[in-house]
Amino acid sequence: MQQGYYVGTNKEQLDLALIHEVLVSSYWAKGISKGAVKTSIDNSMCFAAFDLKQQQVAFARVVSDYSTVAYLADIFVLEEHRGKGLAKAMMHRIMAHPKLQNVRRFKLATKDAHELYRGFGFNQISDPKLYMER
Numbered sequence: 001m002q003q004g005y006y007v008g009t010n011k012e013q014l015d016l017a018l019i020h021e022v023l024v025s026s027y028w029a030k031g032i033s034k035g036a037v038k039t040s041i042d043n044s045m046c047f048a049a050f051d052l053k054q055q056q057v058a059f060a061r062v063v064s065d066y067s068t069v070a071y072l073a074d075i076f077v078l079e080e081h082r083g084k085g086l087a088k089a090m091m092h093r094i095m096a097h098p099k100l101q102n103v104r105r106f107k108l109a110t111k112d113a114h115e116l117y118r119g120f121g122f123n124q125i126s127d128p129k130l131y132m133e134r
Contacts, residue, residue, distance in 0.1 A: 005057065005086060007049050007093045011041060014048055015056040022059070022076050027111060029074065040074070045100075047093055049077070049086045057081040060090050066099045072108040087113070091120050 020037045023029040029037075041061065049058035058077040064070035072094065077086045094100065108117060114124075125131060 004052050005049050007089050047090050058086045068104050070103045070106045
């Protein structure tokens with residue numbers, strides 16, 4: 001990761017307005033309310049990258065029981081900060097987190113970042129017929 005950034009987990013540092021602004025226009029959370037974003041943050045393990053001015057530039061969250069399942073969601077890097085290794089830095093931090101070391105199944109959904117996640121051991125679902133959604 002390029003110097004000038006750090007990854008943290010302190011929810012008090014999160015910029016809710018920024019996170020909502022990005023998510024509300026994303027393909028995976030289009031139209032989500034600010035209240036829903038806040039509730040999702042309150043009930044998840046959150047990771048964010050900040051510049052040296054402590055401005056948030058990236059975000060990810062994990063929903064988990066810390067034993068059997070974890071779900072990686074809402075990961076983004078602001079466009080002007082892409083290409084600097086921030087997504088990889090957050091993924092390293094997520095995958096190394098002590099509470100997530102014994103999770104049996106770690107899931108995510110992506111339309112366009114398969115190569116990033118493959119680098120952290122994620123693969124396509126072997127039998128998609130097993131999974132359902134509502």
